[in-house]
Amino acid sequence: MTEVIATNETILVVGGGISGMTAALEAAETGKQVVLVEKRPYVGGRVTQLYKYFPKLCFPTCGLEINQRRAKMNPNLNIISMAEVTDIKGEAGNYTATVKISPRYVNENCTACGDCAKAVEAEFDDEYNYGLGKRKGAYLPHRMAHPQRYVLDPAIIGTDDAQKAKDACKVNAIDLDMQEEVIEFKAGAVVWATGWKPYDANKIQPYGYDRIANVITSVEFERMADPNGPTGGKLTRPSDGKEVKSVAFIQCAGSRDKNHLLHCSRICCMASLKQATYPADEVAISIYYIDIRAIDRFEDFYQKVKAKENVKFIKSKVASIVENKENGNPTLHGVDTEGYNRYADEHDLVVLAVGMEPSVDKASFPVEITINEEGFIEPAPENGGVFAAGCSSDALDVNRAVQHATGAAMRAIQVVNRVAATEG
Amino acid sequence: MADEKKFAGYVCSGCGLGERLDAGQLETTATRDGKMQSCKQHEMLCSAEGVQMIKDDIANDGVTHVMIAACSRRAKVEAFNFTDVALTRANLREGVIWVRPDTDENKETTQEMADDYIRMACAELKSMAKPSASGEQSLNKNILVVGGGITGMTAAIEAAAAGYPVHLVEKSGTLGGAVGSYYKVIPTRSPYDAPAENPIPALREAIEADGNITVHLNSTLTKTDGAPGRFSVDIATESGTTETVSIGAIIQASGWKPYDANQLPEFAYGKSQDVVTNHELEALAVAASGGPIKRPSDGKEVKSVCFIQNAGQCSDKDGHLTYFAGVTDLVSIKQAMYFKELNGECDTTILFDNLRTPGAGGEDFYRAGQNAMVTFSKGIASEVVPGDSLTVKFEDKILNEQTEMACDLVVLATGMEPNSGPDPYAQLMVDEAEDEEEKAKAQAILENAPPSILNLQYRQGTDLPHLKNGFTDSHFICFPYETRRTGIYSAGPVRRPMDIQQARDDATGAALKAIQAAENASLGRAAHPRSGDLSFPSFRKEGCTQCKRCTVECPFGAINEDEEGYPMYNESRCRRCGTCMGACPVRVISFENYSVETVNQQIKNVEIPEEWDEKPRILVLACENDAYPALDQAAQAGVEINPWARVIPVRCLGSVSLSWVTDALNNGYDGIVMMGCRRDDDYQCHFVRGSAMAAERMSKVGDTLDTLNLEPERVILHEVAITDVERAPQLINDMAETVEKIGLSPFKF
Amino acid sequence: MSDLNTAMIEKYRSSFLKEVEANVEEGEWVKMCMQCGVCSGSCPLGKHWEHPPQEIFMMIRAGKREDVLSSDSMWMCTSCYNCIARCPRGLPITHIMHGLAVYSKRLGLTPQKQPTAEFSQIFWDNLMKKGRVNELKLGLSMYFKDGFGQGIKNAMANQKLGQNMMKAKRMNAMEFFGGHSVKDLSGFQKIIKKAQEIEAGNIKEFK
C-alpha cells in the first residue's frame, strides 16, 4: 500500500510536467511538504519529448536533469507516479484528495538494468515517441525517466511475457500481483498543473493527416529530429524513408479556428521557427502562416530564421492537402494572401503545427473549478485553494509556464501558511 | 567522539557487478589502498536492507565518512541520501561494467578501472568533510520590493499574504506606476471582450489595509549592503531622511519607460500634435472623462484614428528597438475600443504586419476588436504627412498597393524599454568586444548607463546584470527566476516586455523566490541550481596573494574585497559553483566536500601503469550537469568507453584548477579531456561563464605542455551537451586514439 | 475639397462596411475575417475569381465600393460550401457572396451579360411562374438569352444531349405547354411578392 503522510499544511500538485515539477520543487525548497501526483510513469511531462527549446536551441533534458536532481535530493517532496486524482473535496486549507494509482508491476528494487526488457517479446507503439517507434512490454519510458524504474505494460500481465520479465529480474523488482490502489489524503492547497495535449490532427480533415503518410505533426517532427529519437535524428519521410529535401510547416493547425481550437496556441509559431532550423541548410522550408506571433525578444529569433536563405514565409492558411500518388508528395493548395497568389506546392514532408489543447476535458475535472470557453482554468477566486499552473491556465511556452507555476506555488503557500498560523 | 573520523566502504555486487568484477579484490582495494577502516559487501546495496546496514553503521559504529561503490551518483540518490556523513560514490556500474564489453580479454582492464574508481572515491573521501551550515544565519523574513507599479504592488501583496513583512519603495509620490494612469486595461478574465477596469485603485486599497506592508513613497535606495538574509538597505526620501532597514530578500520591479518617439520623424511625431504614442493616448482617454476623446491640436472630437503598429520596434534601423514589446497589438485593440466606446461613429484602423495577440485571451480580444468594427489591415506605414487631417501613407499587403488614408489622429504603437540600473558587466563588454562595431555599441551602453536602482555594495557593480537590450531577464528557459545576484529577483517589464497579467503572475513568482531565498539563507542552503547544498567556500588567508581573481570572476558577485584586497565571502550570495576555486592560482579556496585537494587526490590515486605495460591513462573532467549525465546515458545505451579513461565529475568546468591538469600530466597521464557546457551567447552553463572561463584558462595549458615537452593534443576541452550520448564517449575514445598515435607520456614513474 | 481628397477620406473608413452590414445577406460577418485566405484557396472555381472572397472582405473594409460591387467575382460561386466548412472564423462566405451579388444586381452594378447573373434571374422567373421549375423552358431560356440566332446555335450544339435526355425520359417536350405547377399558384405568388416587398423595404440608402 502506498503511504502518503499529508496534512492540511501539505500542498498537492496535480501533474508532474514542467509546470507541476516547478511548483512542487519551488514549494518544497521553501520548506513546504509537497505531494506530486503524475499520471505517467515518470515526471517531466511533454518537455521530455522535446528535442530543443526555442529560441536558444538548447536541450530540455538539461533543465530536466537539474529538476530531477532537485527532486531526488529534496525530502519534502513525495512523487507518486502512474497516479491520477479522481476527486478533491473540501475547501481551501482543508481538502481531501482521492488518488488512483495504477500498478507499475515494478517495485523500488528496480535498478533499471534492463534485463526484463530483454526478456519480453511483445512490442507496443511507443507513446513517448508519439507512436513513431516501438517499445517492449517491459520498458523504461525514456533514458532519463525519473523515477528510474521500468514499467510493465498492463497488456502483458497474465501472458508468458510477464513471467519472463519476472524470471529475468535478479533483484526481485517485478511484482505481478500489484493491484490498482485508491488512496485518500489531506491537503491544504492544490496546484493544478495537468498541462496540455497536442490537438488531434485527424480532426483537421483538409490536411489529410489520417490519409497522407508524409503529413505529420509538429510533436512527431520533434521526435524525429532528436538523435535519440525513433529515426536517430534523421529527417526522413514516413512513406519511403527518403531523406527530406523540402519541408512545409502549416501554422494554426487546429488553432485560431472555430472548427477546432478557438484560441491561439501561442507556441506554435516559435516552435516552427525552431523546427525550421533542424534540417540542413539545403533543405527548402516553407512556413504557411496567418500571423507570426513572435513575442518580445523572440523577435530576434524570428528575424534570424527569416534571414535564412532556405526559409520562406507564405501568408496563407493552407486550404487543403492532396497527395501526389506518384511520389507520395503532399501538394498544398491555397492562396498567398499578400497580393493574391494561388499556389499548388509540392513538398517532401508537411509538418502540422498542431495546437495546444488542455489535457483535462472540460466535463471531467474532478474538482470544482472555473473553466473558460477554451477549456482553460480561469484565475477565479471561487476556485478557493486550487490554483492552476502552466498550460492548464492558458497556452503557454515553457518559460511562461514555469513563471506561472512559480506564482501558483506562492498562492498555495499562502494558503498553507494561513493554516499553519491558525493551527500553529 | 564528535571529531573522530571513521571511514567505511560499501561495495555492491548487484546489477551484474558481482559477476563482472572481483568483489573481494575491490574490498581489498578499498581497505588496503583506500584506507577504509571497514568495507562491507552487499548483493544489492540500494535495497532497504542494504541501506539499513549503512544507516546502522552510522548510528551504531560512528561512521562519519561513507564510500559507496555501486552505480552512478545520479542513480539511487534517494536511497543513498545520508545527510549526516561525508559521502562519495565510486561509479562501477555506469562508469565501468556498462561501458566495457563482457569478455575474457577485457576482464583485466575492467577490473583495473573498477579498482581505480574505488581508490579515487576513497582518496576523495579522505580529504572531504561533511558540509554543514556555518550556524551564523538567522531568519530575516522582511522582503524589499523596489518599484510601486502594478508589478511591485502585486509582489508586495502576495509576499505579505504569505506572512512576510514587506517594505515597498516607490520613487514617485504615488503607487500605481505606468498602469496607474491608464484609462482601462486589457481584459484578464474570460470572455476577454472589452477593456477592463483599471486594477490599480483596488490594489492601492489592499496595500493601505495591509498591516504587513510598509510603503516608502518618494524614496530610493541609496545603499544595499550585505547578502540574502542580512541585507542592510538605506531607503532615502526626497526630503533627505534616510531609514536603514534589514531585509531578507529583494524584488526589483522597476518597470519600464516608453520609447522616445522623437526618433520617429517619418511619422510626424513632434511635427504634429495629433500624432501621439500609445502611452500618451491613455492620458487623452482619461482626460476625456467619459466623453469623446479629443485631438490635442484643436480639441476637435476624433472621428477617425489610425494605429501604426510596431512604430520604432521590431526594426534594426538606427534608434529603433529590435525587439517587440509583446503587448502593443493588444494595447491598440484596447485603445481602438476606447474610441468605439467614447467617440461613437469613429473609424479606427490598425495597420499591422503580424498581429500578435497570443493565447486564449489574445485571440478572443482580437475577435472582440473586430466585432466592435475596428478595421485591421495588414499594412506597413511609411509616412505620416501632417496637416489638418493627417495622411498616413502605407502599403496594403493584402490589396498589394501603395495607398494612403486620412485621419484625425495617429497613434504610434511604440515599444517598451526597461527601467534597469547600469549593467555591472558593461565595462567587460567593452573589453571583450570582438570588433569595432561591437565595441562602439558596448561603449555607448557604458557611457549612457542609467543611474543605479539598487546601489548594491558589491565588488561587481551596483545592479542586476542585463541579459539583452537592458532587460534583466534570466538566461534560462526552464528557470525564469535563475538570477545572477542571489536573493534579488527582478519581476515585470524590467525583466522582459510583458503585459499586465504576465507582470502580475511574474510578481507572484518573484515573491515566492524572495521568501524562499530568505528561508534558505537562514539555513545556509544554496539557491538554485545547487539547491540545498550546505557546502561553502572558505579560503586560507595566509596563502592568499590578494590577486582578486576570485572576486572578479565570481559569476554571482558573491565575493567582496576587504581594504587589503582579501576576499570576503558571502555565504548566502554564493551558488557553490567553485569558479573561485578554479580561479585561484594559489589553491587556497575550498569547499568542505569539493576542493583542489579532493580532486587532486583522485587524480593521484589512479594507478599509473609503467610505460612498458602500454596502458595509458586518460583523465576526464566532466561537468556534472551535462557531460556526466550524457556519459551515464551512454552507459545505459551500452556505448563503449575506452578502458584507459578515468572520469571525475566537476561542479563546473569553471571550478577546474589548472593545477589538476599540470599535476595529472606530471603524474604520467597520457591525455586529458575536459567536458563543459556550451559557451557562446546561448551558453548553457548555469554558472554563466564557467565553461568559457575554463576555455580561457586552459589556453594557457600550452605553456605547461611546452615546458614539459608534451604534445598539445594531450589536453583538449570540448563543449558537450546532455544529449551527446554518442558523442561524449566518442570524444574520450578519440583521445585514446590520439594517445596511441603520439605515444605514451614519458612522465610515468 | 477635391474629388481625390474625398475619395481618400473614404478609404479605410467603415462606411462601405456599414452599408454591407445593413444591406447584404450575412454582411455583419465581413468585419470578422482575419485574412487567412482559406476560402480563396478552397474555392473550386478559385482561379476564375479576380478578387477572391478574403480579398473582397479586405476591399470592403478599405472602402472600395465600386470595385467590389461591379466585380463579377461573386458570381463565380457554385455554392459548394467549401469555404464555409473551412473558414476558421465561421463566416457564412457562400451567403455573403450571394448577398453581395444580389446587392450589386439590385444597384445595377453587375457586369453586363454576366452569365450566372442572367441564369439566376432566368431561373427565378421560371420558378415564379408556376411555383415549380420548368426545366425545358429553363434550358431554352438559357439557350436563347442572347438572341434567337445564338439560341439556335446553342440548341444545335446540345442537340445530342437533349436527345439522350429525351430517350431516358428525363426531358419532356410536352413541358413546353404548361408543365408542372403548384395548385395554389396565386397564394404562392402573393407570398413571394410580399416577401420581396419586405426585403426591398429593409434596404437602407447609402450614397
Place this chain on the structure above:
Amino acid sequence: MAKIELSFYPGCSSQKGATSSNYLVSAQTMCEELDIQLNEIPDWNCCGASIGYGGGGELPRLTLSARNIALSEEHNAGQEIVATCAACWLSTREAKERLHEDEQMFKDANAALSEAGLKYKGESNVRHMVEVLVEDIGFDGIKSKVKKPLEGIKIAGYIGCQTNRPFGIAGESFENPLYLDKIVESVGADSIPTYEKKVQCCGGALAFSEPEKSQEMIKGIIEAAYDNGADMIVTPCPLCQANVEIYQDNINETYGTKFNMPVVYYSTLMSVAFGRSGADAALNGQVIPAKQLEEIANK
C-alpha cells in the same frame, strides 16, 4: 423493422419528365423495400435551389422553403421532412436554421406566408434521405435486405457538395466522408474509400452558365474514377448525377477523352441489390447505361 413514415419533399427535378425522375422512381422502390412510407408534402414548391438567390434575394428565397415547411407542418404534422435532392434538403434546412436564429426574419417570413393563410413554426426536422439510411436503417439494415449482391462491381462514391456541406451527415468528415462507400459495401459492391474526388464540386448550377469551367471540374471527377478502376460512379445528388453523366460527350469532344462512365443513384444500386427489376430501379433512365446493373437485374 418498424415502419418509418416521413414527410417527403421530392423537388422539381424529380418530377415526371424532369432530369432526375429516375431518382424518384428508384428512391420509391428502395423505400418500399425498406418499409419507409413517403408522404409527399401537398402542393410543395421549388426551393430556389442554389441559383435562385440571384433573382430572389434573401427573404423571398427563405420564404420558398418556409412555405414548404409550413405545408408539411400543417398536413404531415409530426413527421420529419425528408428530401432526396441535395439542394432541396440544403435550402430547406438552411431556411429553418436561419429563421430560427433571426427573429426578424422569422416574423417577416410569417408575414409573407400569412398572405396565403399559412403559418411557419419551424419545428420539423429536415433530413436528407441518406441520413435516414445511415442513421435509421443502418448499414446492417441495408445489408439484410440484399438479395442480389452487386458482386464484382467497383463503384466510386461521389457525394458532391451540398449533401456534404455545410451540414453533411453527422459524424462524417467534410473532406473524406465514408458513408457512401459503406452503402456500396453494404450492397455487395466494391467501394473506393480513397477516391479523391468524392467531394469535388461539379459546378452545380454553373454547369449551365459557365459550362467550360464546370466541365473542366467534371472531367477531373470522371478521370479520377477511371484512375481508381471504377466501373461506375454512385451519387446521392440529382444535379451531380446529371452534370457528371450527361456532359461526357461534350467533355470527350473538348478534351479528346473517351469517357463512358455510368453515373447512378444509391437508390438505383439498392433497388437492384434488393432484387427489383431494372424498371423499378430506373435503369432505363440512364443516359449512359449501367450494363453491369442491368445484367444483375435481369438475372
